Amino acid sequence: MLKKFKKRSKCCGGEQNPLEFHGLKKIVLVGNPNVGKSVLFNRLTGAYVTVSNYPGTTVEVSRGRGKIGDEYFEVVDTPGMYSLLPITEEEAVSRRLLLNEHPEAVVHVVDAKNIQRMLPLTLQLIESGLPVILVLNMMDEAKKLGLEIDLPGLEKSLGIPVISAVFIKGTGIEELKRVIKENARLIS
Ligand SMILES: Nc1nc2c(ncn2[C@@H]2O[C@H](COP(=O)(O)OP(=O)(O)OP(=O)(O)O)[C@@H](O)[C@H]2O)c(=O)[nH]1
Numbered sequence: 001m002l003k004k005f006k007k008r009s010k011c012c013g014g015e016q017n018p019l020e021f022h023g024l025k026k027i028v029l030v031g032n033p034n035v036g037k038s039v040l041f042n043r044l045t046g047a048y049v050t051v052s053n054y055p056g057t058t059v060e061v062s063r064g065r066g067k068i069g070d071e072y073f074e075v076v077d078t079p080g081m082y083s084l085l086p087i088t089e090e091e092a093v094s095r096r097l098l099l100n101e102h103p104e105a106v107v108h109v110v111d112a113k114n115i116q117r118m119l120p121l122t123l124q125l126i127e128s129g130l131p132v133i134l135v136l137n138m139m140d141e142a143k144k145l146g147l148e149i150d151l152p153g154l155e156k157s158l159g160i161p162v163i164s165a166v167f168i169k170g171t172g173i174e175e176l177k178r179v180i181k182e183n184a185r186l187i188s
């Protein structure tokens with residue numbers, strides 16, 4: 001059920017319906033609460049987003065349309081989750097969404113300051129066969145704390161793309177788009 005329809009700014013005159021997601025590849029944003037998923041969602045999506053209750057639940061899921069290169073994607077912002085083994089209704093929705101909607105890319109956003117606490121979910125996502133891209137967000141705060149993270153080493157041991165980001169400043173968005181595009185091309 002469509003619950004809300006948010007118009008964030010004037011739309012794009014003449015272009016196709018921005019709420020038409022049919023046939024678009026999906027990018028699903030997942031991760032613990034408070035890691036920057038919604039900041040990323042807002043930067044990836046266009047003028048219109050929909051916020052609707054996930055079927056049969058009271059949990060809200062935001063969807064919007066993002067453009068990477070010349071291709072449109074459906075971008076889905078999920079409720080924060082700690083594990084693929086759900087305890088809360090929010091986690092159950094995120095799990096169902098990941099497993100039922102066959103995303104082209106699953107962007108796991110983590111807080112770089114707390115990477116060790118968040119990597120178990122990355123492993124669960126990878127083990128579930130999902131096309132995971134790991135984003136270490138909040139690198140500004142991690143750097144202030146003097147944390148150094150070996151990105152190439154992490155990429156090598158996990159076997160997935162790893163990107164560092166500061167989403168509130170827009171850093172890492174273009175690299176993420178490039179990696180999503182490359183991955184989507186590989187599996188399409
Ligand atoms: N310092 C810093 N703060 C950030 C960064 N990205 C996001 N934030 C802040 O982190 C807070 C949480 O961001 P959200 O995007 O709401 O987090 P979320 O993952 O959507 O959280 P839930 O919806 O609760 O799961 C906000 O206050 C953001 O402004 C970043 O790169 N650096």
Ligand SMILES: [Mg+2]
Pocket residue numbers: 037038077
């Ligand atoms: Mg959010």
